[in-house]
Amino acid sequence: MKKFALATLFCALCLSSAFCDSPFFSGYAGLLGDFTGEKEETTKLAPEFTMQGFLAAQIDWNGKLIFRGDFHIKSANLFNPANSPLKPTTENTEFKIGELSLTFRASSASVSHYISAFFGKFEPVGSDVFLQRHLGLQPISSILTENWGGLVGTSIFSNYGLGLSYTAHFNKSFVMGAYIYAYDSENGTFTINSFNTELRAAGTFPFIIFDVSANFSFEFATGKSLYESDPTLYAGIKDDLLLVRSALFKLGANILIGNRYTTSVLVQAGINNLSLGGAEHKQITGKDIYLLVEPRINLGATQMSIAVFSLPNENVRDLLYLRGYARGATNSEINGNVGANVSFKNDSVYLGATQLTWGVNVTACYDSNLISLVNTIASGSFDIKNMHLYVTPFASMPLFGGEFKAALSLDPLALASITENKNWLRIFDAFVGFKVSM
Numbered sequence: 001m002k003k004f005a006l007a008t009l010f011c012a013l014c015l016s017s018a019f020c021d022s023p024f025f026s027g028y029a030g031l032l033g034d035f036t037g038e039k040e041e042t043t044k045l046a047p048e049f050t051m052q053g054f055l056a057a058q059i060d061w062n063g064k065l066i067f068r069g070d071f072h073i074k075s076a077n078l079f080n081p082a083n084s085p086l087k088p089t090t091e092n093t094e095f096k097i098g099e100l101s102l103t104f105r106a107s108s109a110s111v112s113h114y115i116s117a118f119f120g121k122f123e124p125v126g127s128d129v130f131l132q133r134h135l136g137l138q139p140i141s142s143i144l145t146e147n148w149g150g151l152v153g154t155s156i157f158s159n160y161g162l163g164l165s166y167t168a169h170f171n172k173s174f175v176m177g178a179y180i181y182a183y184d185s186e187n188g189t190f191t192i193n194s195f196n197t198e199l200r201a202a203g204t205f206p207f208i209i210f211d212v213s214a215n216f217s218f219e220f221a222t223g224k225s226l227y228e229s230d231p232t233l234y235a236g237i238k239d240d241l242l243l244v245r246s247a248l249f250k251l252g253a254n255i256l257i258g259n260r261y262t263t264s265v266l267v268q269a270g271i272n273n274l275s276l277g278g279a280e281h282k283q284i285t286g287k288d289i290y291l292l293v294e295p296r297i298n299l300g301a302t303q304m305s306i307a308v309f310s311l312p313n314e315n316v317r318d319l320l321y322l323r324g325y326a327r328g329a330t331n332s333e334i335n336g337n338v339g340a341n342v343s344f345k346n347d348s349v350y351l352g353a354t355q356l357t358w359g360v361n362v363t364a365c366y367d368s369n370l371i372s373l374v375n376t377i378a379s380g381s382f383d384i385k386n387m388h389l390y391v392t393p394f395a396s397m398p399l400f401g402g403e404f405k406a407a408l409s410l411d412p413l414a415l416a417s418i419t420e421n422k423n424w425l426r427i428f429d430a431f432v433g434f435k436v437s438m
Contacts, residue, residue, distance in 0.1 A: 027438035028056040032148045036323055037428040048077040054098070054150035064105055070098035070120065070150045098150050112169040118181075119162050125200070125213035125252035126156030126268055126290070134167060134175045135204050140256045142266055142294050144307055144341045144361065147318040148433060154315060156252040156270035156290045157215070161196070174203040194219045208257055215250035216276075247276040252290070266294040272312075286371030287312045287336045301348035310338040310370035321361045321392050323409060323429040336369025339388075351397070358395040364388070389413045390429075402436025 031053040052074040059067045074094045101118035114134075116122070123130040128139040129152055145154040163181020170176070177200035195218045202211040221243055251271050258264030270290035294307035316322055316337045345359035366373060367386040376382050394407035409429040 024060045024062075025438075026058050026060070028054075028151060028435070029438065030054050030148060030150070030433060030435035032431055032433035034323065034431045035429065047079055049079050050077060051075045052148055054148065056098075056150045066101075066103040066105070068099060068101045068103070070100075070152065072096045072098050072150060098152060110170070114165075114167040114169070116165045116167075117163075118165065121152055121155070121160050122163070122165065122179075122181075124152060124155035124157055125211060126154065126254050126270065127152050129153075130177075130200070130202060131204075131209065131211055131254075134169065134177075135173070135202060137204060137209065140209060140254070140260065140266060142268075142292060142307055143305065143343050143345070144294075144309070144319065144321060144363070145268075145292070145315075146320050148320065149318060154319065156254070156268060156315075157250060157272060161194075163196070167200075173205060174201075176201050193221060207259060208255070209260075210256075211254040213250075213252045215252075217248040217250060219245045219248065221245050248272075249274040249276055258296075260296075260298075262298050264296050266292070266296065266307075268292040286310070286369030289370060290315065291370065302344065302346045304345075305341075305343045307341040307343070308339075309341070310336060310373075312336050312369070320407065320431060321394075321409070322363065322365070322390065323431065336372065337365050338368055338370050338373050339363060339365025354397055356395060356397045358393070361390070361392040361394070363390045363392070365390075387413060399434070400436070402434055404432075404434050406430070406432045 032051065034050045034052065036048045052072070054070065054072045056070045057068070072095070076093070097120050099118065099120040099122055101116050101120075101122055103114055103116040106113045106115075123133070126141075128137075128141050131137045131140065141153065147154050161181040161183025163179060165177060165179045165181075167175055167177035177198075179198040179200070180196065181198075182195050196215055198213055198215040200211070200213045203209070249271075250273070253267065253269050255267045256264055257267065268290065269292075272288040272290070274288075289310060290312060292307060292309040292311070294305050296303065296305045313336060321341075322337070341361060341363040343359060343361045345357065347355060347357040349356040349358060365388050367388075368376060389412055390409050391412065392407050392409040394405065396403055396405040398404075407430065411427045411429075414427040
């Protein structure tokens with residue numbers, strides 16, 4: 001991975017000599033402190049405090065050649081003495097390359113062509129990145145899905161790999177793209193066992209903005225590796241060189257209907273791991289379905305939105321306004337998060353000459369996905385203990401050329417735990433963050 005990163009950077013610098021114009025640099029960086037009021041099985045207080053940051057950079061040679069890099073870092077719990085930053089242990093921090101890409105642009109009579117080589121999470125559907133880069137649009141994503149993941153943020157699928165892409169700009173309102181890439185479908189690491197092809201279409205027209213992606217994925221393995229995993233089941237194929245374990249179909253859509261400045265509806269939907277054949281048949285479940293529907297009303301200085309959602313665990317873990325739930329999402333027995341969110345935001349308050357944006361999120365959710373919840377209710381096994389309610393006031397303001405943001409989340413349903421074990425910190429989560437463009 002490191003060798004690929006260095007090779008990509010070296011190629012970008014070498015190719016820059018082919019362009020007479022001086023490169024233009026732009027960047028985006030952020031730092032977040034995150035406090036969670038955790039509790040152990042005993043009554044002992046065990047709050048957690050982590051730090052995370054990102055750095056996104058772009059070098060543009062007159063629009064003909066563009067190099068992009070996106071890097072993330074996250075600490076372990078700094079309240080734990082074993083994770084002190086002064087101790088050089090490998091468990092202290094988690095570093096990840098979000099994106100490394102090199103894009104070449106050429107134009108014909110009526111079409112602009114963009115050819116990219118990339119490594120990492122490149123322009124995933126559900127993120128605003130593709131719409132921003134290729135159509136110049138402002139973000140349309142929900143405040144509920146905001147995270148501290150740099151430019152990409154939350155996406156419907158989290159494919160991470162190495163590949164090539166081609167995007168064609170037919171006009172200012174419509175683009176199409178094609179991707180081929182490989183990645184590790186089981187561990188999310190760069191050990192190739194999956195080959196993917198993807199088609200993409202996006203456009204902006206009066207009363208509709210859309211970004212739709214269709215993906216065909218082929219997971220493969222050697223006969224020997226399958227035989228070693230289960231000698232009885234795969235005894236007849238142990239000498240086969242390469243087998244397609246499964247052929248899968250994925251479909252994702254990010255659509256805004258209406259006038260974004262008055263009344264609109266955001267629809268984000270995705271289906272993952274729909275089996276089309278192969279040596280192994282994967283059964284689609286509720287955790288393979290991503291769904292968020294959010295009507296929005298803009299009342300001048302006040303914006304209101306009401307969202308219903310069913311999100312897989314991997315999409316929940318990094319959400320800023322579901323930090324309390326994210327701790328439970330690491331439980332393998334929880335296969336999703338279904339619920340509703342009401343959000344109010346107002347930007348009419350001023351501190352002197354500084355504009356202050358403030359608001360509140362009220363989120364009710366259940367430890368399940370949409371399909372499992374329907375089955376749970378039908379069987380009469382609904383358990384209120386799996387219900388969560390988060391009330392999260394938040395505020396942001398411009399500061400030092402960037403944006404300062406803070407929020408405090410309260411879980412009223414956890415109030416009973418204060419009486420039981422005196423752990424009043426259990427009901428609180430909070431974060432303070434700062435982002436700046438360079």
